[in-house]
Amino acid sequence: MKILANDGISQSGIDALEAAGFEVNTTTVAQEQLINYINDKAISVLLVRSATTARKDLIDACPNLKIIGRGGVGMDNIDVDYAKQKGLHVINTPAASSQSVAELVFAHLYGGVRFLHDANRNMPLDGDTQFKKLKKNYAKGVELRGKTLGVIGFGRIGQEVAKIGLGVGMKVIAADKFIEAAYVSVDFFDGQSVTFNIKTETMEDVLKQSDFVTLHVPAQKDYVIAKPEFDVMKDGSAIINAARGGVVNEVDLVSALESGKLAFAGLDTFQNEPTPAVQLLMNGRISLTPHIGAATNEAQDRIGIELATQIKNILLNG
Numbered sequence: 001m002k003i004l005a006n007d008g009i010s011q012s013g014i015d016a017l018e019a020a021g022f023e024v025n026t027t028t029v030a031q032e033q034l035i036n037y038i039n040d041k042a043i044s045v046l047l048v049r050s051a052t053t054a055r056k057d058l059i060d061a062c063p064n065l066k067i068i069g070r071g072g073v074g075m076d077n078i079d080v081d082y083a084k085q086k087g088l089h090v091i092n093t094p095a096a097s098s099q100s101v102a103e104l105v106f107a108h109l110y111g112g113v114r115f116l117h118d119a120n121r122n123m124p125l126d127g128d129t130q131f132k133k134l135k136k137n138y139a140k141g142v143e144l145r146g147k148t149l150g151v152i153g154f155g156r157i158g159q160e161v162a163k164i165g166l167g168v169g170m171k172v173i174a175a176d177k178f179i180e181a182a183y184v185s186v187d188f189f190d191g192q193s194v195t196f197n198i199k200t201e202t203m204e205d206v207l208k209q210s211d212f213v214t215l216h217v218p219a220q221k222d223y224v225i226a227k228p229e230f231d232v233m234k235d236g237s238a239i240i241n242a243a244r245g246g247v248v249n250e251v252d253l254v255s256a257l258e259s260g261k262l263a264f265a266g267l268d269t270f271q272n273e274p275t276p277a278v279q280l281l282m283n284g285r286i287s288l289t290p291h292i293g294a295a296t297n298e299a300q301d302r303i304g305i306e307l308a309t310q311i312k313n314i315l316l317n318g
């Protein structure tokens, strides 16, 4: 049976699938040619990340497709309910990337509090002629230890973020639409472990108290954070969005940064991917990454192996 991994798959995933007798094709087929390609090559499994979409038209036009798999969490690029109605299996890898996304949040946070995002822009330009001036510009850094981290969306990634925050000495508070409390265990290298019971609070309470806010909610119809929410945040606080573009109102975010309400923002996800608004890209107060939360070797290995296991279970053991 043939598998098309249109947005790529880790070597560990390819190895596991080939060992089970599958043929794995990692060609990237353009979206408009995908239906023909799947039918011509008799593809049974289409694997995607976030770039390729699998909508009704593709599902209708490819009757031999048995599985659509998403390497990652959010399935907004797949018509999941429709595919299931048509008898397809739709799979994803919800837990595989949580740790990597959580670490990227802290990369943005630690970078932000010491202005690394801006220093890295200006040192190549002026570092040899304006060293003292830049040193002064970036002199008022702050530490994360002792500060309050507000996690909005206390699911898998939110709880991984909480673990790191607790580990580096932050007070961690959280809000969630459905989760009332969660036991969060911080595990150390030598087997020691400390468990915290974190009870969620209202979003407003979390926004009011937090020095740093980080978002870990799924894509939804309305903004979760826009002007009214920025207004209740602490003056000089910061926000990280490594969840989904569209969760934060980006126009209101730029206003909050320009008015000084927010000290900085870290964005891994954007409303207009893959062409984010230039007002975001050019803003010296925003630490930017191009949706790389899950893009670590470890997460991609786990994703590949998890997909391979599920495909084998469905097609060979099911």
Ligand SMILES: NC(=O)c1ccc[n+]([C@@H]2O[C@H](COP(=O)([O-])OP(=O)(O)OC[C@H]3O[C@@H](n4cnc5c(N)ncnc54)[C@H](O)[C@@H]3O)[C@@H](O)[C@H]2O)c1
Pocket (backbone or CB within 6 Å): 072, 073, 074, 094, 097, 098, 101, 152, 153, 154, 155, 156, 157, 158, 175, 176, 177, 178, 179, 216, 217, 218, 219, 220, 224, 242, 243, 244, 268, 269, 291, 292, 293, 294, 295
């Ligand atoms: N940056 C990246 O590369 C990357 C990688 C993986 C996942 N993600 C994104 O991270 C987000 C979280 O993933 P997860 O695995 O933790 O999901 P999850 O389902 O485990 O957790 C999401 C939580 O958000 C809560 N929630 C939903 N709407 C809310 C709202 N309006 N206010 C408060 N809480 C709300 C839910 O109750 C749930 O507990 C998703 O949007 C996912 O797409 C990004």
